[in-house]
Amino acid sequence: MxxxxxxxxxxxxxxxxxxxxxxxxxxxxxxxxxxxxxxxxxxxxxxxxxxxxxxxxxxxxxxxxxxxxxxxxxxxxxxxxxxxxxxxxxxxxxxxxxxxxxxxxxxxxxxxxxxxxxxxxxxxxxxxxxxxxxxxxxxxxxxxxxxxxxxxxxxxxxxxxxxxxxxxxxxxxxxxxxxxxxxxxxxxxxxxxxxxxxxxxxxVEEFENDQAAVITQLLYQVPNYKTKVNLMHNLLRDDEVFSKVVIFVNTRLNAQKLAKALESQREGEFSMLRPLHFDENGFDDFEDFKAEPDARVIVVANEAAPEIDLHGVPFIFHFEVPEEKETFLSRIIKNPDAEEEVVSITFATDLELGQIKKIEQSIGQKMEVLDLPDDLLVDKGSKPKPAVNKNMVSQDKDELPSGGGAYHDKKDSNAKNYNLGIGQKLKMNMKKKHS
CATH class of the missing domain: 3.40.50.300 (P-loop containing nucleotide triphosphate hydrolases)
Incomplete structure (x- = not known):
């Protein structure tokens, strides 16, 4: 052209x-x-x-x-x-x-x-x-x-x-x-x-590369940190689905803060990799966490993180989006020899959506956006609404809508296109539990 x-x-x-x-x-x-x-x-x-x-x-x-x-x-x-x-x-x-x-x-x-x-x-x-x-x-x-x-x-x-x-x-x-x-x-x-x-x-969506072979990618858009914590509590209540979980945050201080916020009455259920203090629940070696049956959730900091083998862990949470997209990408590339299905779930605020966009460009596909649970306690009293400008006329990818005033197309990222396997079970279970 x-x-x-x-x-x-x-x-x-x-x-x-x-x-x-x-x-x-x-x-x-x-x-x-x-x-x-x-x-x-x-x-x-x-x-x-x-x-x-x-x-x-x-x-x-x-x-x-x-x-x-x-x-x-x-x-x-x-x-x-x-x-x-x-x-x-x-x-x-x-x-x-x-x-x-x-x-x-x-x-x-x-x-x-x-x-x-x-x-x-x-x-x-x-x-x-x-x-x-x-x-x-x-x-x-x-x-x-x-x-x-x-x-x-x-x-x-x-x-x-x-x-x-x-x-x-x-x-x-x-x-x-x-x-x-x-x-x-x-x-x-x-x-x-x-x-x-x-x-x-x-x-305009431009994916320069072919689609990368990645594990199932799910995204929750949340307004702030407190709502992220509430959402994590909400999801982790289902210990049958979330039987073994790794949660990534950006700094060791944030890892300590989140691990304390997620504390459980069950001893050793929640922990931190390489805790800052000797009296905090944690593991110095990630393999010890994988081998301990009572240890269900571990919080890992991207900051100075050791190289860990995620094999055998079915759920990976990015509670915070890494500053470097390569950090994120290294965890979601599918292992062709792995038999089990792995799901990556990301929590992103408005200010983290730019990093999400760069990740999507790198993998050549969009993450599937999930609705927040109906019973989720959203900080400051209101759930985040879809980004719709009341005074905006939206142009569809192929044609312009007739009439003026408010108009907003449903984005492709919000369209439901469920995958079979553990990803589908997760979404169906969340729907049943929170409908």
């Missing part, structure tokens, strides 16, 4: 070709016409899928050059490194245009940046906190803004920069809003609901 499908100017097609882009990406095919049409969009696509190039091309096509000193485009990024990559992309694709672009990433005084902005600039690329600081010094004029872009929105939320992002968007007034992210969740919607009305949701 040629770049002509994007309906770009001849100069941009030449610039794209010179930069090594020969065919359009899926997200570009879905989003470009809407960006050029001035629509507000939320574009959801994995890492390295062409999200940045998509809005750079859109900006270069739509940017109206005038002699105004105020910037016409504001792009918010998560950090300096990402911001510089955006600036480099603009420079690469606008070689033949007189384009003034400036980055705001500093942490010191703002006087120099205020002075430079006063000379006139077309595009500002900034972190939300720095842009807000310069704005409050009356150095960043948003009155002429045509396009407001939030790049890596999930990372901006993860780093706690929702407030300056929303404040800047509201201060900009009426303009086009473009949000690009790897994942969508409640925390992200709480931020963008403050300045976006009826955006179109565009989702």
């Amino acid at each position: 040629s770049l002509d499908k994007l309906k770009l100017s001849k100069s941009l097609v030449i610039a794209m070709t010179d930069a090594g882009y020969l065919t359009p990406k899926a997200i570009q095919l879905k989003a470009m016409s809407r960006i050029l049409g001035g629509q507000d969009i939320i574009a959801v696509a994995p890492e390295k899928s062409g999200k940045t190039t998509t809005y750079v091309l859109g900006v270069l096509m739509r940017l109206k050059y005038t002699k105004d000193d105020a910037p016409k485009v504001l792009i918010l990024v998560a950090d300096h490194e990402r911001g510089q990559a955006v600036i480099d992309q603009f420079v690469s694709l606008s070689k033949n245009r007189d384009l003034n672009i400036m980055g705001l990433f500093g942490t010191g005084g703002t006087d120099a940046e205020v002075s430079e902005l006063a000379l006139g600039v077309d595009i500002v690329v900034a972190t939300p906190t720095r842009a807000r600081a310069v704005y409050l010094k009356l150095g960043l004029n948003l009155s002429k803004l045509q396009t407001f872009i939030v790049d890596d929105a999930d990372l901006i939320v993860k780093q706690g920069m929702q407030l300056p992002t929303a404040e800047l968007a509201r201060s900009a007034g009426k303009c086009q809003h473009l949000v690009f992210t790897e994942v969508v969740h409640d925390k992200l919607y709480k931020m963008i609901d403050q300045f976006m009305n009826f955006p179109t949701l565009l989702e």
